[in-house]
Amino acid sequence: MCIVIDTNVLGAVFNKRNASHLSFEPVLDWIFNGHGKVVYGGSKYFSEISKYRKIFTLLSSINKAVYINSDMVDELTKTASEAIIHRDFDDQHLVGLLLASGCKLLCTNDTTAIPFIQNRIFFTSSKEPKIYHTQKNIKLLSPKYIAPCCGQCRPSTNDQKKFIHKILEGLSTV
Numbered sequence: 001m002c003i004v005i006d007t008n009v010l011g012a013v014f015n016k017r018n019a020s021h022l023s024f025e026p027v028l029d030w031i032f033n034g035h036g037k038v039v040y041g042g043s044k045y046f047s048e049i050s051k052y053r054k055i056f057t058l059l060s061s062i063n064k065a066v067y068i069n070s071d072m073v074d075e076l077t078k079t080a081s082e083a084i085i086h087r088d089f090d091d092q093h094l095v096g097l098l099l100a101s102g103c104k105l106l107c108t109n110d111t112t113a114i115p116f117i118q119n120r121i122f123f124t125s126s127k128e129p130k131i132y133h134t135q136k137n138i139k140l141l142s143p144k145y146i147a148p149c150c151g152q153c154r155p156s157t158n159d160q161k162k163f164i165h166k167i168l169e170g171l172s173t174v
Contacts, residue, residue, distance in 0.1 A: 002037045002066065002150035003027065003132070003141075004097050006108035007048035013107065014055055014168060020109070023134050027107050030141040031064055032164050035153035038065045039103045042073030044093035058167055062160045066149050072100045080122060089116040098122075098129050102147040105140055107132045 005013055005027070012020035013027050030036035038059055040049070049056060059065030077096030084092075091113040098106065099122060106117065106129045118128040130140050146153070156164065 002039050002101070002103045002145070002147045002153075003031075003105045003107050004039050004094060004101070004103050004129075006091070006094060006106065006110060006113075007045065009107055009109050010049065010052050012109070014052060016168060023109075024107065026135060026138045026141055027132060031059070032156050032161060034141070034155055035143060036064070036141060037150045037153050039068060039097065039101045039147070039149065040065060041068030041070050041100065042077060042093050042097050043070055044077065045073070045097060046070065054167060054170075058164065062156060062164075063154070064156065066101070066151075068097060068101045068149065073097050076100050083121055084116060084119065086116065088112050091117060095122050101149045102126070103129065103149070104145040104147055105130050105132060109133050 009020070009024055011018045012024040015021060031038060038056070040056055056065055060067065073093070073096045076099045077093045080092040080095040091110065094106065094117055097103070104127070108114070108131060111133070114131055118131070120128065130145060131137070132140050
């Protein structure tokens with residue numbers, strides 16, 4: 001029920017006017033109307049989400065986001081950077097976040113990064129994360145992928161949904 005959203009698809013997930021939004025709308029719906037939560041943390045991730053900080057603050061306030069200690073994420077990111085050195089692998093911070101959180105689901109459209117992120121070198125004691133990258137992956141938005149860090153997930157209340165839609169409309173005009 002938890003998901004790490006790669007910063008390359010934050011616009012597609014949260015901005016209804018984004019050209020790719022339809023592919024990622026189920027993720028948004030799962031978070032706000034279903035039992036999903038977003039997992040976030042780490043220095044690099046924070047530096048990449050500046051435009052979306054208001055959304056992450058809101059998600060945290062309504063128990064729809066889980067912050068993972070940045071020091072722990074950064075340390076595991078460093079380990080991932082040392083484990084695989086390749087010019088096409090620039091998402092070590094996602095590996096660090098997945099490992100630190102125990103999250104089993106990643107939302108991304110970076111097909112170049114997927115083989116690196118799912119590399120067994122990182123996930124020797126657990127299964128590699130599943131990847132949501134198109135609507136064809138909608139079955140992944142399931143309680144089956146809950147991570148211990150996420151705890152119990154509940155749908156948003158009607159008041160929370162109204163507030164969320166107001167925030168999302170603001171993003172759509174940016």
